[in-house]
Amino acid sequence: MLLISKSESKGTTLRYFCFIQPDEGDEDPRFDFISLSLNTMDLSLGGTLHIDIGLPVLQPQTLKISLPPHLVAEFNSQDRILNLLEFIAIGGLSMGTNLPVKIKDETDTAPADLIDDLDLNLNELLGIDNSQEEFLPISKQLAEHGLEANILHDVGSDFVIAENIEILMGELDTALESIGILRECHKSFNITLPKSFDKLNLKLVSDVLKLVPYPTAQTIWFYGNTDHPNHKYRIQAAQSYPLLAEYLLKIEQAVEAIDSGEPIQPIIAEVTGLNKGKLKRLTKMEIPISDDGLEDIRYVDNHPIEIQRTRRFALTNTLRIETILKALEKVDTGILPNSFNDWDRFLQITSGCALTLENRLGISLPELLNSSKGNWERFHQSLAQNANIPVEGFHLDHITFAASDALEAIDDFTRTIFLPRILLHIQEIGKPLPQPSTSDLLQASIASFNLLRGETTNLLGYLFNLGYRWSNRYPQLLQIVNPVKEKIPINKDFEEKRRNNAWPKLTNDFVASNDLVVRNLTSMASLKEESDRLDHCVGNLYVNSAKKGRCHIFSVQSPDGTTSFSTFEVRPPNTKDPILELNRVTVCQHKGRKNRVPPKKCTEALSQWVDEIKSGRLELNLEEVIDWKIEVNKRRDQDKFHRSGLLSPKIAWQRLLGENWDKPDIHLQLWHEWQNHLLSGKISKSSGSEILLESPITQNYLATFTPK
Secondary structure, three states: EEEEEEEEEEEOEEEEEEHHHHHHOOOOOOOOOEEEEEEEOOOOOEEEEHHHHHHOOOOEEEEEEEOOOOHHHHOOHHHHHHHHHHHHHHHHHHHHOOOOEEEOHHOOOOOOOOOOOOOOOOOEEEEEEEOOOOOOEEHHHHHHHHHHHEEEEEEEEEEEEOOOOOEEEEEEEHHHHHHHHHHHHHHHHHOOOOOOHHHEEEHHHHHHHHOOOOHHHHHHHHHHHHOOOOHHHHHHHHHHHHHHHHHHHOOOOOOOOOOOOOOOHHHHHHHHHHOHHHHHHHHOOOOOOOOOOOOOHOOOOOOOOOOOOOOOOOOOOOHHHHHHHHHHHOOOOHOOOOHHHHHHHHHHHHHHHHHHHHHHHHHHHHHHHHOOOOHHHHHHHHHHHHHHOOOOOHHHHHHHHHHHHHHHHHHHHHHHHHHHHHHHHHHOOOOOOOOOEEEHHHHHOOOOHHHEEEEEOOOOHHHHHHOOOOHHHHHHHHHHOOOOOOOOOHHHHHHHHHOEEEEEOOOOEEEEEOOOOEEOOOOOOHHHHHHHHHHHOHHHHHHHHHOOOOEEEEEOOOOOOOOEEEEEEEEOOOOOOOOHHHHHOEEEEEEEEHHOOOOOOOHHHHHHHHHHHOOOOOOOHHHHHHHHHHHHHHHHHHHHHHHHHOOOOHHHHHHHHOOOOHHHHHHHHHHHHHHHHOOHHHHHOOOOHHHHHHHHHHHHHHHHHHOO
């Protein structure tokens, strides 16, 4: 078994591949590989594992990779980044294939060949092992480097990736991606392809699976294997029911009927519960040839540059056939699409927004989709216009973003207009404020939507337009809700320390019996100096935590302080009680140069330091440390205080709606902003939000919301 690694740079993206390739004489060759993508600007890392499941087509699965900050800081050069990616790739392959990582037998190993492609800036690592046991081979030098950098751990004769590098398996991806990468790398680098790979008709299978968003390896091989004796029947089935092409493979009776050339409609009707009229619509799809421009149009990015903000609603838009089938049961047969292009639009609208809005706002799916009147091209165009996005390229992601904007607009109206108006009214009539609950907010959102929609019948069009207009007014609304605040005065000593990037010390210096001195590092400069001396990350990664009192960093140094031998971290105290805190002093970690095990003399000095603390002979500076921590983390400290008991209704509502929800002047400003730019119908003509109280919608909500 061979491991072949490739890397290429394209702009700010560094792509890294690691392929398992068969060695001469392999009886059961494997072709798994991993692809990593590193953004060299923000150092974000993603990846995909392409798993050999015994078919010529591999099954991709996304990877969620989390790296400890010190690794990103340490591996900051091109060569070191490639080394880091190599370790991650090998670790990911080992996890996905269940193959152990071992040092290759160098006596049976051919010299590594370095292939340098000037166009792609490639680096290749080639290792060969002729033993019978299957494992992922690495060189002794690479293993030693991984152990030294604390990236690999030695577990007997095998190596595993360190626990602080988190690699999690994510969602299955389209197997078409694996095919493309393998073909590209076979052409450029002569990568060996799986057996029978040449029997795959990629163009044909891509056409018949156009409505399957993430076709699996099994699905692609089932329909794409031109060497199968029933290939003709399989293609006919996919062409007849392209929306159900992958779903059919889950039905054993359907697969048997397909390969026997027998009718499959009765089986589909029995399994899905769809009537003959809806099944007939499904068979009317005429799949366009691949050069009709549809695929290019669908992925043109015409989404306008939006105001950057943290979105409150992270919506998914995955096309799951089981969900679509349930939607088909609800929708009237008369509005179902008649062509492939219309089915494509129907699926994008349904999965991208309609199903989500049905669940969140309590609107039935037919009510959302009946406005199409079966003309999906015109309906799609009207939604694009309402979202102010060019119709060419208005696709699934745009639809999902538009739905997210609409939900945020309704949520904003709920939190800044509707609920504050209700609560102010309760106070005005002399009743106590109720405690908020999750169901209160949910029902308030539904009531807010019904107030906003008025007599509108084209609900999706209205929601898309509301979201677009609200997103443009978001900065003005935010400025009203969060006006500039006066700075909280703090004491001069605190201000001076903060200005100098310094903080209080936990203890005075301590001299051990071996003359080493334990010093508390209490400034950014001292932490940076410690990093430079010992070649580790404390100066980069611990400044913020130390400054906020979340940890305390100490250095074991020479008497004159010019040389550092090791660094350790101590958990911060939480109270001013010396007796309690003496017993709670905990050393979290102790590191030597380059994060190695510290010298024995440093361990001895640390042990004596702990004894001095526990005995009370070395005092803790608790007064200043705790006061500092409270001052610099005042808001968080107050939150902890509130969490210690039941919040009063007013504070609870402040947490939910913002601290200014009960300020009449701010509420009036927000109402005028909504009135002038976002509202329509009767409520837009009122100078104040009191008009909301006249609506039966508000009265019904108030009746269930107000305490008896």
